[in-house]
Amino acid sequence: MKFRGKIMDIACLNHFTRVVTTISKLTKMCVLRLTPDNLFFVLSGKVANGGVSMWCELSQANFFEEYQMEGVSSEDNEICLEVTPENLSRALKTVQNAKAVKVKLTKKHCPCLTIAAELPTLSSVSRVVTHDVPVDVIPRRLWHEFKEPSMPDFDVSIYLPPLKTMKNIVDRMKNLSNFLVIEANLNGEMNLKIETDLVSVTTHFRDLGNPPWGDDASQDGGPSQIRDPESMVEARVDIRRLQQFLMGQQVNPSKAMCNIVHQSVLHLILLHEDMSLQYFIPAVA
Template sequence: MKFRAKINDVGCLNHFTRVVNTITKLTKTCVVRFTPDNIFFVLSGKVTNGGVSMWCELLQVNFFDEYQLEGLSADANEICLEVSPENLSRALKTAQNAKFVKIKLTKKHCPCLTLAAELPSLSSFSRTVTHDIPVDIIPRRLWHDFKEPIMPDFDVSIYLPPLKTMKSVVDRMKNLSNYLVVEANHSGEMNLKIETDLVSVTTHFKDLGHPPWGDGTSQTASQRRDVEAMAHARVDIRKIQQFLMGQQVNPSKSMCTFSRRFYPKRLAQ
């Protein structure tokens, strides 16, 4: 297996660094899949047990000026590695003003992703900083655990309010409860709720809009009958806060989908 890549553009380097920094806030370890066209950061936690799953897909041509990959074989031309994103983030921080950054798969005392950054110098001699980031190579028999997840059928899909605004609300609510109820409907309404024996607090958002999902065949019959019915989920508020604190890529839009049955307002009254 061989992998080597090179980033010359400072803007691409900074963007790649922000992506890695965001992932660092979400998990201590993740799997990186290198394919001829893409780089994937994958975390396949058991959501049913309170874990977090993550799928991050990057087109390599958007970041790398040079990109060479030789996988296990012609029919399995990819490489899967388990890596600490924090170690990768630390290495990238030293390369923010670099003339270029090279990343390659090496074998030192163990398999490593070696990152070499050539830094600007006032003298005629170049300065190169090298980081060896230990990784574990994922055997091919386990690759099926790190394929793109299938989007489940959902009841509601809605755009989130500005993440900074949402973070401000969640930061205030965390002192009241360990759990947050998030609910939304097809009228573009979304609520963040705290409900305890002592206090009930709700923040309302309106006119959020909905992502375009093709011909809309994912909608259920109940959705079409009552656009004001609320789909809801009760989540650990620390998980929501962790997601909001980790955002460093400044997305223009973020979306949220609910895959539970509706929770009709008329039954809650």
């Protein structure tokens, strides 16, 4: 197994750092899956993390000037590493003004992702800063746990309001309740609701729009059953999970949307031209 990559462009480095920092806000540990064309940050929905799962996909060509890897074998040309994204984020943040950053899979006292940055200098002597981020190599027999999740059989898909606005509302609601009901319909309307014995608060959004899912989407084109556009579909979720997602968001997506499986799953999607992030929050009764 071999992996080495080199980032030369400072905008690419900053963007890659923002993506990793976003991941670090969502989970303490995740799997970094390396393939010849892509990098994936994966969290599989285990009970230990509240059933939350995540799938973040990056095209390596949009970030790396040089990218070389050899997987476990020619048939299984992949590498899966368990990594603490916070450590990776911290290392990348210290080298933001570097002329070049090399990332390499190394074997020190344990397997590491070694980040070596060539920093600008006033003299002719080069300055190189190195960070070793410990990782665990995931054995081949466990790879099946880290495949792309299938698109849920959603009842409603809707574009999200500005994430900053949504975050401010959810932050306030969190002071009043541990759970939030998010409901939406096919008429571009979405409500955020909390209800307790003492208070009931609802925030309404209108004219958000509904994504035009094509034939390749879930269930042959999105919501298959003929649904009344005004009829609301809902999911009641742990408000901390939603707040975590909104707080960590640093990638400034070109599109943000959510799919709701009625009383089952909230599926959040952020799209950028060179990355996509999917986050699944299970509904609670």
